[in-house]
Amino acid sequence: MQLQVMNSPFNEEQVEALNRLLPTLTESQKIWLSGYLAASQSQVAASAVITPDTVVQDQRVAETSPQIVNAEQSKTREITILFGSETGNCQALSEDLRTKLGGLGFKVELSAMDDFKTKGLKKVQDLLIITATHGEGDPPDNALSFYEFLNSRKAPKLEDVRFSVLALGDQSYEFFCQTGKDFDKRLEELGAKRLYPRVDCDVDFDDLAAEWTEGVLNELKASQSEATGGSTIVAQESSPLGTPLQQSAYSRTNPFKAEVLENLNLSGRGSNKENRHLELSLEGSNLEFEPGDSLGIYPENHPNLVDEIIEEMQWNPDELVAINKLGDVPLREALLSHLEITILTKPLMEKASHLTHHSALKELLAPGQEEALKAYMEGRDILDLLRDFAPWETSAREFVSILRKIPARLYSIASSYKANPDEVHLTIGTVRFHAHGRDRMGVCSGQCAERVKPGDRLSVYVHRNPNFRLPSDPEAPIIMIGPGTGVAPFRAFLEEREELEAQGKSWLFFGDQHFRTDFLYQVDWQRWLKEGVLTKLDVAFSRDTAEKIYVQHRMLQKSKELFQWIQEGASLYVCGDEKHMAKDVQDALLTIFQQEGGMSFEAAESYLTDLRKQKRYQRDVY
Template identity: 40%
Template sequence: MNQITPPPKVEIIPSNAPFSEAQRSWLNGFFAGLLSDATPLSAEHGAEVMQDAAGDGDDGEAPWHDQTMPIADRMKLAEGRPLRRRMMAAMAQQDCGQCGYDCHNYSEAIANKSEARLNLCVPGGKETARMLKSLYEEIDKTPAAPSSAPAAAPAAVTTKVASEPGRSRDNPANAKFLSRRLLNGKGSEKETWHIEFDLSGCDLDYVVGDSFGIFARNDIGLVDQIIALLGASHTTEVRGKTLREVLRDDVSLSPAPDSLFELISYLTGSALREKARALAQGEDPDGDAATLDVMAVLQKFSRVRPHPEAFVEALEPLQPRLYSISSSHNATPGRLSLTVDCVRYVVNKRRRLGLASTFLAERINPGDEVKVYVQKAHGFALPQDPKTPIIMVGPGTGIAPFRAFLLDRRATGAPGKNWLFFGHQRSDCDFFYADELNAMKTSGLLTRLSLAWSRDGEKKFYVQDRMREVGREVWTWLAEGAHVYICGDAKRMAKDVERALVDIVAQFGARTTDEAVSFVGELKKKGRFQQDVY
């Protein structure tokens, strides 16, 4: 077994710096990793390094690149940085690729004026779009800062040219929907589907770790209710189509954009005008702004009936949705599968539907064609050496890419060990792909399978709890060179799993907390700790 030497503890960020303890530990760990191959530096010299990085802004591993950090905190950390870095801080920091870029390249493209669309960050939502709009207004007022990077190009274009259908969100292909299969058993509180597509007709391929973009259509029932609230006809012509077709296929109906509130403010007066203006500025006069989709806005301002053409122009384009691919092209060429949680919830006694999830679950039929594209992964892939062991942590639908990893390793004969941590609510109805996984374990492909069920006992028990239980073995795998992967919820699960990993490194690697944070930072830097979070 290879021995891992603890990195030296480097205290670069002083205790009185304007950071939380977690942020200070992260920064210390980052700079310790950055300087680990150099002569040890004093804290004063380290502070100079930090100052240089702050002035240049092209430091790669920026401290605001944390998907769990609120946007206000990210913007605080980016104060004084070049405009393109503050734009990056405004984004959701998931590098999910839904915008067609990663966060770094999207910010570069906006700052370079090669991308005018400021609302492409789906996870960041309205708060990111508002911040980007505010920052964009500074471009002509701010002297251009030198950039070490060339003009940004969409990250979707990495191995194939953008002109090939299905290789970017701007040029989708048509794939055939094959089937859906419910993964939950009776008694589950969830609704999760295994979805299959036929790619043979569009000549698309992919590698495990990639994501699949779906151009879903809005629920026709919701569309018709909105048309009724407008007092318009289904057949009214807008943009060369019927109003019904445009609302179904082309524009987003949730959440309500600021431009819709602005339009309404022009069409009404007095208190209603002030209320609409406040909502357009991101204020929340009635405490319900977070629940306002397009239909709810029309109900809230029921006396206002915008002209259909003006109404459509005030809406944002319908964005594609990305899902982690849960199959392997090497195992099943020409077929692709997804693992999709169906989103349904009630707000003010009105049922709301997740756009793409319910589209896949109930609004398309076998044989229907859907506009799709493959989004290449950003730093989320199997190790180049097939002998490298891997540890995969994917509760719920987070299992998707790891099912793909396992199928791919079996198809290619990769000899590396495989350890999967999977969890959900109940073992008897929420154990996705149970037969497959148990067969993989029996065959030896799946070296270890560690399960965690949060609702089976009196106390909730999660994958990070299971990791701590077997922490010594996790450390042994790390010492042997294992790569660690996380897929799933960005705001809680991913952070909790990373914290568990830090605790395991500290306990079984005989390190202080700061040294353990630095060690995990080094894993990230070397590509041995990768995340696909949403």
């Protein structure tokens, strides 16, 4: 939105300056700025009403700058924000909340759950928890230790604590927002009082997160007003505007249309897989990223699937339907670009059951049929739902209202910004499968494999992942474990280390099916080995040997040297499949610690936990 001179109190020069500045600000900077201006007005008002002698008042303000302290602040309860974040969303929300609370004068402590000293929990006054749920209802890695403590016999009674929980999740998973639900229930069991009801968010979390934030802020402001007799506390935090303005106007809610420069098939002829290497231009976006970050892509559904749905229901493709903030758009455009049509979830099935009298759908949703429902949803999409439970008593407009917004797909960035400014590289494994009588494919991976050509554009944004970062010391050794497309971020790691001329040792464990067809980025690894950027490379090609060999087997074979590297300060990184690979790799690490370190199983687990707390065991698994 551009300011205009005619509808603003600013002159032409001021409007021009504001229009240059505002698009560059992040949300936290805008929030801070609005809070700062509000605080400034409060000071002026206080000066005019309370202190007739403005010279003395100005002197007081100068003496307390940059921190303005109200005598009533001692009556304000301290707020503790704890976040459990796997990909960075919860951390970003927590930081924004801290900024808002600080602007209102609250004293705030912000911490990742694994950095929080649990012995101080009984001293907490107001506790705000923002957490994701990972995998099958598990806490994120950086929430594990706090989660286990809270659910142990060591957890203290919390009768004097007020709390609220914001839970992030994905409704396509069975245990939606389970970690947030667990925290909410356990805090209540320990005697804590709910400050504001828990809110559970799906992948499109912005509106619900904002609703929870507003509700929490209103409750806290009401409590503050009671504690201070109606007076307002004014505090001034250090400004985020003090750093150079390198922010982009593009974000998750305002994606950039990136031009596709290259789209190559990395897999050799005869491979059972298709892995694509995409290079996108970020020129003109002002988007930057660090190794370990991901790129979000908002995909389009397959046109054939969209047309089959419309034909099945005999709808008019040009009929206007409502899409939340976009207003009315043609039905075909809505199904193609805005709505999720390839995944079935329990909430969707429940909503759909009200639009048909088909008894079989209602039976699937009956108590005790959870396994049958789960089995039905696996591998099916909206077209299956419409065909299996016809006839439907609904219009197109009514039916699309039950569909959720199509979520972005995140891919680990496979390049270094320092090495390739204004470009971003991705490694995307194409998902194809046959189920329930039809050939199917991944929404985004299928689009990139079949319908995206150089010159086309994709809607993208940078998704920061502060929990997957290279060591700050370029001399520190690193061990990278990334089979398949999980190797993508390690290409970025080594590009970055090469650019910085880092001297730290590096060791890569890579695995896939066949050496001849599936050795992703083989030329890059061999060049870096020759030049010394990569110190060691161990590979496992599971289908090239009679007995399947995976990366965890190579780790066990090199257990003595691997443990020595860790003892010397190496950081461990794991990227790729969560269900099998990540668990197998972790089991291998525990075995190595026991064998080479002479530890008991319990001591090995504690050792791994300590590595995680030191940020020396980081995972990006999915």
